[in-house]
Amino acid sequence: MxxxxxxxxxxxxxxxxxxxxxxxxxxxxxxxxxxxxxxxxxxxxxxxxxxxxHPSRAMTGYTQVVVAPPVYQLVAGAGITPAPIGGAKAFAYKDTLAARFPITGYALSGLSIKHSGGISLTAGAATISLSDFSIDLARGKVSGVVNGSIGSVGRVDLFTIAGTNRLDLGLVRLKLTDTAAGALDSTFGVDAFSAGDTFGYATPRPFSRF
Incomplete structure (x- = not known):
């Protein structure tokens, strides 16, 4: 693996x-x-x-993230509504939800892929947004900016990158960090997310049209 x-x-x-x-x-x-x-x-x-x-050229492409079906069922069953923010796109995909985040640039130092946009999760007055993702290939981590009813957390590591067990959903698997799991549990007053849980699957597509 x-x-x-x-x-x-x-x-x-x-x-x-x-x-x-x-x-x-x-x-x-x-x-x-x-x-x-x-x-x-x-x-x-x-x-x-x-x-x-000369003006710099805009980057193209996107990274697609597919929410793991068990997580999507948990979210839907709890009355939590996901929605794209900041120019991202979301759509139904194989009995779950997929989102696409525009790639805005690459950093050679550290081998990172940067994105704009994000996703929000809302249930009543409780809400949390995860945005501006950065895939750090050197560390095998994905960071993002966290905001919501728990306050402005700033940029934190959200996922660790692991080998996929669902190639039909994505090239790599995204596993929750302790920080991300705690933020989700605190936002919605639940004890449903744990570090190491598979949140979704990601596929960077730097040459595809967003």
Whole structure:
């Protein structure tokens, strides 16, 4: 199983690095064009030559997260309503729920994939939002920003990355950290989530259209 996780992380890292190279190459090609579609600023270097700064290109692609069916049944049975926030998308998927979070960039140091958007879980006055996910391939962790009726928690590790046991749902499995499980239990006044529980399955798709 550990070898499977390593191979999966290596494949995801390779995709991220390749995407980074393509974006950099695209930016270089754009700078070679004699006329740009957008306005650019011209500066003078200390050597007396002018240099032109081109606007950075937006990243493309998304990461799809499928909620583990037992978790979805638990959430639905407890009257907790999930909803996408901040530009994310959510839809029914194989008797559970899937969400897509736009990829906003890659960091070569630490091999991380950054996202915008998130998901909220609400039951009456109790609510919690998880957003701005960052997949840290070097540590095998997924962090996110937590807010809600328990207060503004900030960025914390939400999931550990493990080998999938449902390839039809995702390339890797997301297991709750103690911090994430505690935040969910505290928000909804339950004792239903534990560290190590499978929350869902993730598949980064850096070359797909969001």
């Amino acid at each position: 550990r070898g499977t996780v390593r191979r999966t992380l290596a494949a995801v890292a390779a995709a991220a690095l390749t995407a980074t190279g393509l974006v950099a190459a695209g930016a270089g090609a754009a700078s070679a064009q004699p006329r740009a579609a957008t306005t650019v600023a011209t500066h003078h270097s200390t050597s007396g030559h002018s240099t032109t700064q």
